[in-house]
Amino acid sequence: MLLKDVALALDAEILCCEELLDREVKTCFACDMVSEMLLHVQSNTLLITSLTNAHVLHAALVMDALAVVFVGGKRPDNTVIKNAEHSGLPLMTTKKHIFECCGLLYKEGLRGYEH
Amino acid sequence: MLNNSFRFTPHITLEFKIEEKDFFIASESASRIKKTLQQLGIKQDIIKRTAIIIYEAAMNVAIHAIHGALKVYVDPEVISVVTEDVGPGIENVELAMKEGYSTAPQEIREMGFGAGMGLPNIKQCSDELVIDTKIGEGTTLKAKIYLNKNHE
């Protein structure tokens, strides 16, 4: 599944790095705890979260996440967006909540990472 | 088996001061060291594990202690991550190592920390882990990642 198809499925607004949406999502992980992101986000993982602070951005960057989807209409402040843009990390936001997002992407064939 | 990327790994020491409530030094030092290790051609999996240990250990100092330091030593065989802090110490290390155990206050949880997963993550990512702690004085954490050993 490509990032642009994720955006379509979730009816998401792209916040930055629109030019990188041809990237392929291999796995998906949803959580609101930084320690869990560190352990479960791999390269090519799409991170789904309702946390929008700079810590989430940094964790996603350190773990080479593929992109981040903010749920429930949450959007990070402009510093976070600029930083992500600069680092080549696509961000998007959707009004849908976390359960619905996961369900929709699962239906499209996306799966979590098996350790 | 001799791996080229390790043969040329020089001895490197990196140090970071951790001030009270400096919640950004953890990710900053993790990403700086990640870059250094990438330049040395160290394997991706080892870099990830090192970055997780640094992030979690430095974050613990910033959140739970008063101040401290992070030191990372890289040599051809092993990466050592050491944090030393002045702080309350850990009353029951065995309990602190349990997944889900956390004393982090509400404002820390709202930032996305306090899952009680940091020490278990460090344990899982390291080949050796030693925690020395004295109540009312502070904590020293030493984690080792071997460069040419299989990690299960």
Ligand SMILES: Nc1ncnc2c1ncn2[C@@H]1O[C@H](COP(=O)(O)OP(=O)(O)OP(=O)(O)O)[C@@H](O)[C@H]1O
């Ligand atoms: N350097 C430290 N000084 C004092 N107490 C500590 C230190 N590191 C950990 N602890 C204690 O051990 C507990 C568990 O630590 P751990 O890193 O596993 O979880 P956490 O920091 O609370 O949450 P998380 O790491 O998931 O954000 C902490 O809540 C705290 O009580």
Ligand SMILES: [Mg+2]
């Ligand atoms: Mg912690």
